[in-house]
Amino acid sequence: MAQDLALAQSQAFALARTLMVPVTLFRSGDEFGVVVSDEIDADDDLDIIHEFDPHDRRPAH
Structure with missing residues (x-):
């Protein structure tokens, strides 16, 4: 877990x-964490910020 978003x-x-x-x-x-997306359950009480998909080829902006 990290406390710095960046x-x-x-x-x-x-x-x-x-x-x-x-x-x-x-x-x-007040902390941020990372987990493999397949491991998240609907019952988890998480505030999801973003999903990073390495196969997504869209431009960043």
Whole structure:
């Protein structure tokens, strides 16, 4: 878990590119975390911020 959003985003992007699977950046309380998207259940109480998909080829802007 990280308390800096920019650091969490960087780690999520790197993890998605390394594992070549979608990962989700989420907030829990005042910290941010990253988990493989397939591991998230609908019952989880997470504030999802963004999903990083390494196969998505859209431009960043």
